[in-house]
Amino acid sequence: MKKTLKTKLIAIFILLLVIFVINSVWAVMNFNSLTDSIEGIMEDNYQSVVSVQNMINAIERQDSAQLSFIFTQNENASNSFQNNQTEFIKALTRAEDNITEPGEDKLLENLSYNYSQYTNMYQKLVEVQSLEGNIAAHEFYYNEIFPLFEILKEELRDLQILNQEAMLTLRNKAGQTAMTASYRTVLMAVLTVLGGLFISIYLINKTITPVYGLVDKIRKISEGDYSQQLDISGNDEIGTLAKEFNHMTEQLKAYDKLNVQKLMDEKQKAEAIVNSISDGIIVTDKDKKINLINKAAERAFNIRQSENIGKHFLEVIRNEDVFNLIETASKTDLDRDLAYRDYVDITLGDKDNQKHFRVEARTIRGADDEKLGEVTLVQDITKLKEVDQLKSQFVSTAAHEFRTPLTSISMGAGLLLEQQIGPLNEDQNELVAAIKEDEERLTALVSDLLDLSRMESGKIEMDYEEYEITEILNHGVNPFKPQVEKIGGELIIDIPNDLPKVRADFNKISWVVSNIVGNAVRYIPEDGNGKIEVAVKQSANQFLFSIKDNGKGIPEEYQDRIFEKFVQLKSDGVAKSGSSGLGLAISKEIVNAHGGRIWVRSKVGEGSTFYFTLKVAR
Amino acid sequence: MSKILIVEDEEHIIKVLDMFLKREGYEVLIAKDGASAVSLAQEELPDIVFLDIVLPKLSGYLVCQALKEDANTSQIPIIFVSAKAQDEDIKKGYDVGGDDFLVKPFTPNQIRAVIKKFIKE
Numbered sequence: 001m002k003k004t005l006k007t008k009l010i011a012i013f014i015l016l017l018v019i020f021v022i023n024s025v026w027a028v029m030n031f032n033s034l035t036d037s038i039e040g041i042m043e044d045n046y047q048s049v050v051s052v053q054n055m056i057n058a059i060e061r062q063d064s065a066q067l068s069f070i071f072t073q074n075e076n077a078s079n080s081f082q083n084n085q086t087e088f089i090k091a092l093t094r095a096e097d098n099i100t101e102p103g104e105d106k107l108l109e110n111l112s113y114n115y116s117q118y119t120n121m122y123q124k125l126v127e128v129q130s131l132e133g134n135i136a137a138h139e140f141y142y143n144e145i146f147p148l149f150e151i152l153k154e155e156l157r158d159l160q161i162l163n164q165e166a167m168l169t170l171r172n173k174a175g176q177t178a179m180t181a182s183y184r185t186v187l188m189a190v191l192t193v194l195g196g197l198f199i200s201i202y203l204i205n206k207t208i209t210p211v212y213g214l215v216d217k218i219r220k221i222s223e224g225d226y227s228q229q230l231d232i233s234g235n236d237e238i239g240t241l242a243k244e245f246n247h248m249t250e251q252l253k254a255y256d257k258l259n260v261q262k263l264m265d266e267k268q269k270a271e272a273i274v275n276s277i278s279d280g281i282i283v284t285d286k287d288k289k290i291n292l293i294n295k296a297a298e299r300a301f302n303i304r305q306s307e308n309i310g311k312h313f314l315e316v317i318r319n320e321d322v323f324n325l326i327e328t329a330s331k332t333d334l335d336r337d338l339a340y341r342d343y344v345d346i347t348l349g350d351k352d353n354q355k356h357f358r359v360e361a362r363t364i365r366g367a368d369d370e371k372l373g374e375v376t377l378v379q380d381i382t383k384l385k386e387v388d389q390l391k392s393q394f395v396s397t398a399a400h401e402f403r404t405p406l407t408s409i410s411m412g413a414g415l416l417l418e419q420q421i422g423p424l425n426e427d428q429n430e431l432v433a434a435i436k437e438d439e440e441r442l443t444a445l446v447s448d449l450l451d452l453s454r455m456e457s458g459k460i461e462m463d464y465e466e467y468e469i470t471e472i473l474n475h476g477v478n479p480f481k482p483q484v485e486k487i488g489g490e491l492i493i494d495i496p497n498d499l500p501k502v503r504a505d506f507n508k509i510s511w512v513v514s515n516i517v518g519n520a521v522r523y524i525p526e527d528g529n530g531k532i533e534v535a536v537k538q539s540a541n542q543f544l545f546s547i548k549d550n551g552k553g554i555p556e557e558y559q560d561r562i563f564e565k566f567v568q569l570k571s572d573g574v575a576k577s578g579s580s581g582l583g584l585a586i587s588k589e590i591v592n593a594h595g596g597r598i599w600v601r602s603k604v605g606e607g608s609t610f611y612f613t614l615k616v617a618r
Numbered sequence: 619m620s621k622i623l624i625v626e627d628e629e630h631i632i633k634v635l636d637m638f639l640k641r642e643g644y645e646v647l648i649a650k651d652g653a654s655a656v657s658l659a660q661e662e663l664p665d666i667v668f669l670d671i672v673l674p675k676l677s678g679y680l681v682c683q684a685l686k687e688d689a690n691t692s693q694i695p696i697i698f699v700s701a702k703a704q705d706e707d708i709k710k711g712y713d714v715g716g717d718d719f720l721v722k723p724f725t726p727n728q729i730r731a732v733i734k735k736f737i738k739e
Contacts, residue, residue: 399701400702403701403721403722403723404628404631404701404722405630406722406723407630407634407701407722407724408628408630408633408634408723409723410724410725411634411635411638411723411724412634414725415637415638415641415726420641421641439723443723454704460705
């Protein structure tokens with residue numbers, strides 16, 4: 001039969017039951033045998049006592065019979081004597097067959113002898129009676145028979161006492177034996193119960209202990225240690241469980257190994273991808289500690305990933321500008337705006353081998369949108385810079401070359417329009433005016449181009465100082481007031497009273513404001529409903545400038561592009577005059593150079609709002 | 619009649635300026651390079667000089683310096699007229715003693731305003 005846990009438990013139960021039964025049987029047997037022996041002995045003695053009593057009765061009747069014979073000589077008396085003699089001998093025989101006590105046989109022997117004397121005396125009495133008469137018989141009785149009768153009675157009484165005392169002794173002895181038997185039974189019961197208990201506990205422990213081991217191992221597995229094996233043999237449920245458990249841990253171990261392998265493969269793949277990217281990538285965690293540096297970033301900064309993992313960013317790359325970029329990315333939600341691109345350009349390497357990089361930082365967000373850290377992209381723009389420089393040089397030279405012929409055009413057309421050289425008819429005047437207007441546009445374009453190319457190549461240095469916001473706004477906005485009033489529009493400046501100062505290049509930021517306001521003025525309705533609102537708000541260490549108009553708005557596809565060069569909104573196929581198409585591109589360069597950013601929100605038919613940010617002065 | 623010296627190597631510009639200033643009623647002197655500009659100014663002592671920067675032989679800055687160092691000519695207002703008009707160019711113009719700076723291209727009215735500023739009739 002299979003040794004199952006159930007059969008084990010039943011076996012323990014049966015064992016206890018058997019012990020109980022053995023105890024009971026043992027007790028019953030003990031008492032039975034005791035009772036039997038006591039009763040046996042008691043019966044023997046009792047028979048002896050009865051026999052003695054019978055003998056006493058018989059001999060007393062014989063005595064009466066003798067006396068009756070002496071006085072009556074009756075035949076009946078003689079018969080009575082004979083009958084009782086038979087009774088006596090019967091009882092005596094029974095007593096002799098049932099000798100139980102020491103000394104009893106001697107007593108019976110004496111009794112038997114005396115009784116035979118006694119019966120013989122009766123024969124003599126009959127003879128004396130018949131020969132010598134009543135008196136003699138009377139005397140004979142008193143002198144010879146009666147003493148013997150007394151002796152016999154005495155002996156019978158002794159015999160009776162002997163048996164009665166024996167019975168008493170036996171009874172006491174039996175009581176003691178019973179007591180002993182009780183003690184033994186109790187002792188036996190205690191021993192077997194204790195033994196049973198001990199064996200049960202041992203067996204139960206032996207059965208249950210492996211379960212504790214199992215619990216322990218399972219806990220370890222839950223902690224990720226899959227090397228657990230149970231050393232339990234046996235065919236019961238626990239043995240089976242152990243086998244299954246071992247099988248399970250093997251499977252888990254294999255699965256875990258497979259998983260780890262997979263993870264390693266994925267990691268290597270990801271690393272290979274990251275390393276194959278030609279742009280530098282540096283990943284930092286929430287505490288700005290370095291998590292990853294790819295090969296390109298290693299080359300750019302001349303650092304090793306293996307030496308710098310876990311170090312603080314500034315410890316590895318001592319560049320405040322780049323670090324501020326990361327800080328800004330980590331502290332703001334600007335990364336949600338995919339169009340948002342904040343960057344710093346840095347130059348690395350020695351003089352003979354200078355390299356230029358554009359660095360961008362973006363927040364990394366987890367599945368629950370929580371910030372995990374930042375990824376910093378380091379793009380090698382050395383080639384781009386060189387091309388840019390060439391382009392700037394070209395633009396600069398070209399612009400100069402344009403200005404010389406423009407001078408004679410400007411002067412010539414100007415003089416003609418003044419009609420000093422001679423009068424012009426209407427058509428001639430219109431033509432020369434057109435020439436003059438296009439010359440002016442060309443002049444503005446050349447000027448903006450020069451500014452922009454110099455700005456882009458970083459040749460224009462910002463002249464930072466601290467200014468009141470109001471000062472800058474007034475300087476940029478006020479020149480447009482007459483123009484707006486002329487068309488019945490509103491031009492509102494709305495700023496809180498207690499704004500701190502801004503750190504900026506006064507002329508450049510004024511220029512940005514006037515450029516944006518100037519654009520707005522060109523596009524607001526001229527029917528008296530035109531409205532431009534200039535506002536500034538402070539949030540943390542930044543100012544947010546907003547310039548809102550109710551013009552015709554900018555189609556979505558243009559909203560990102562209007563900050564590029566030469567992108568102009570055409571109204572009715574013609575760009576509004578007075579604009580080179582470079583104003584917003586220059587504005588963007590200026591704002592970026594200030595560490596801020598510029599963007600637009602607009603809806604066609606509702607108007608546009610231009611935003612830019614600047615830092616609060618410290 | 620006020621005398622105006624134009625220092626310029628571009629024929630077309632010389633032509634329009636010459637025509638314009640004469641019609642405005644000024645006596646016009648013309649120098650086509652830096653060296654002759656200095657000698658002409660010292661000889662004629664004009665009331666105002668319109669000075670280009672990029673010139674053959676001697677640059678406009680050096681012409682200006684030379685005239686400002688000469689006691690005879692140091693009082694003559696010198697107006698730089700240049701297509702090179704970045705911040706540093708303008709700054710340098712004032713540093714060497716220039717009195718004003720006109721960026722090319724200019725208009726007749728700009729010329730009138732500058733003359734009015736420096737020549738009290």
